[in-house]
Amino acid sequence: MADVLMETGQGASDGRDVTDLVLQDILAGVLLPGTWLKQIDLERRYKCTRPEVRRALDRLAQKRLVEHVPNRGYHVYEPDGRRAREVSEIRIILETAIAATIIQNAAPADIANLRTLAAQFDFMVLNGTMLELYEANLAFHRQLLVLGGNQELVDLITEIRQRTSSAPVSQWRTRARVEQSSREHHLMVDAVEAGNAEHLKELVRQHILQG
Secondary structure, three states: OOOOOOOOOOOHHHOOOHHHHHHHHHHOOOOOOOOEOOHHHHHHHHOOOHHHHHHHHHHHHHOOOEEEEOOOEEEEOOOOHHHHHHHHHHHHHHHHHOHHHHHHHOOHHHHHHHHHHHHHHHHHHHHOOHHHHHHHHHHHHHHHHHOOOOHHHHHHHHHHHOOOOOOOHHHOOOHHHHHHHHHHHHHHHHHHHHOOHHHHHHHHHHHHHOO
8 A cells, every 4th residue: 555645735724624635635646545644644734733634534434535444544445346336236226226115205395305405515516625515415315315215225325335435426536527416416306306216216327327
């Protein structure tokens, strides 16, 4: 695994969250998969304190963007291509299986809520940090799954997603990819409102595979 970069980066003294600064460097390829994240190096790079670095690493570890190795430290998550493909296949099976139930359970208020969450994702595309964008994406998908009426399934899918690098942050390297995700969110809500289960299934399948 690579060592962490030592060059001085943009500091947290400008008020930006250290978590997002580390995340931006991961996405930009400055911190490559497998790079060990030495806390003293990150303090210098982002001009911040040790507690700020530790909180950032813990938050990113919770989201499987970095990995904590006991007695060794943290390193940037190294995606496993085989595991990612298999997790995507499982997600497609589970998430498309409840499409008809989602539509059956979706009341007008639920559809309005989904539209609000899709719009919140759009807002974060223009105004939010990458971490806020990630959280907005999770909020939309979790609410869609909740309409399936099976909380155990929601928890299972959430856990399965975390077996690989937290989708879909790694795919958002270009504006086009982010905008594609945004369009698909709105199309999914349209399919729910129209009561078109087959179209919803196809949209969910495409959305998962784009990662």
